[in-house]
Amino acid sequence: MTQALTVQNLTAHYGATKVLEDLSLSVGKGELVSLLGASGCGKTTTLRLIAGFLEPTSGSIRLGDKDLTRLPAYKRDIGLVFQNYALFPHLSVLDNVGFGLKQRGIAPAEREKRAKAMLERVGLSQLADRLPGALSGGQKQRVALARALVIEPPLLMFDEPLSNLDAKLRVDMRVEIRQLQRANGTTSVYVTHDQEEAFSISDRVAIMNAGRIMQFDTPETLYQRPANAFVARFVGFENLVPMKVSARDGATVTATTPDGSQLKLSQDRFGAIPDAFVLAARADGLAVSTDPNAEGIPAKLGLRTYLGRAYQYQSDTAAGMLIANGALSSPLEPGSTAKLVPVPDQCCVLKPE
């Protein structure tokens, strides 16, 4: 895949505070990449650096064969969709959409034709003469999208575009955004704090924390094979158990839990296991077993909750409180002892932090 956007070793400061550290990211042509993270992780800073509203301390930004690093924002030719829509309140919907074309010196007749065609595509042609104030949130965001798309930018960026919409509309809009983006083949960067949103519409997602990218992968990989404890926690691996290898016998590894109890894990099923590691599992990844011979972490079961597909137990272990699921057929009472058996496909072996 040819790279459309290449960000290399980008470092940025707010005053004396370093907000972005040596960040590198590349987005392929036609690809939609999300920057995902909690507020303050640097995702919006990254977007603003690419847009040209902030200047990096060091590093470079390239779009196609153009070096954007020191180019003023208005010359970058990037379509932007903002969280609060940022429509021009004093211009009609049609003039809002035509604004970028006007800046490009396109004649009024042609401008109107193209703006109207774009409004048609987002289903708002009947509102062309309205002022933005008279539109609903969803309509405003469609206008904003049309305004950004009509200039046919080589890069389209979204800054939390759906945060101000209600839940139902959010889902509809993200599908619509994805469809338009796909149809136009527009290279896109999408900033959000909403994991479901990022995973559902992105080709790849960069999970960010404290100004760095923690992992940059497809949603599937991130969800099933997080590369580190931060990402694991972020995508819902509730149980992180530090372990040490005490013996190796071919593919079978004997691992010791913090309380000293041992369990055997097969490298054929869990992948390569280093001498010190963290076993990461969602509740589904730890099965509650009453079989005394099971290879698992000894636990005293606590509160039981009903999930529909399974019972979930708050389980007290030497490695702390773990959350594990047990079969519906045999509910266990609080206080009973059991073993939490790691389920190979549902667990990850991570390097210790």
Added chain:
Amino acid sequence: MMTSRINPLLILFTVLVYIFLMGPLIIVLGASVSDTTYLTFPPQGLTLRWFENIFAISAFKRTIITSLELAFLATGLALLIGIPAAYALNRYRIKLPTWLSTVFVLPILVPEIVLGFSLLKSVAVGMQTPIFLTLLVGHMLLVLPYCVRVVSASLASFDFSIEEAAVSLGSPPMKTFFTIVLPNVRSGVIAAFILAFITSINDVSTSLFLTGPGVSTLPIQILAHVEQFFDPTIASVSVLLMLLTVAVMAIVERTLGLTFLAK
């Protein structure tokens, strides 16, 4: 059906407040048309000759022109400085020290007399500037805080991502300011203009120190006139000033509606 009872006491107070506010104006209006050679109320007879008299006295004619010139120029200059200042104060609020916005309000906090006196000492006497120029500087300083504050209030509710949207669409920053930012704070700019204009036209304290031989403003001329004469011309000039203010407000009411001033 519920009817809300209005307290008669409330009505009484409302009427009293109106009398208190409007009374002096009505008295001046009455006195200005009185066909007597001294100020009196209620008016005796009815005449417009005191209004004619204003224009017969060349000092009034001159000072009206000076006052209008001063008000327009001082307000214009103050807006020229005040709008960019208000823009910067709001746009870079996070980066700028908080005392900076206070600096622009200082002329309001300093008693006007002090402002006039210090300008007299440092500029008029110290630098030997022409009287009109000193007056202009004084009035500009006087109205600048209104311009900065009122335009700031308007910019405070302006979402600067709108500006960024325009820039991202290819509009250079300066052009964006005129095509996107300014049209959206238009009402603030007009409100600032009116407040500043009225402040300048009515100012006495600062001007008192800065007027000099041959150059005076209308309010100062009114003061000077009262010291020598006591005929109704003074009342008719006052009515003229009132009408000017009312006219400005009427234009605003027609074009924008007065409610925006309360925003």
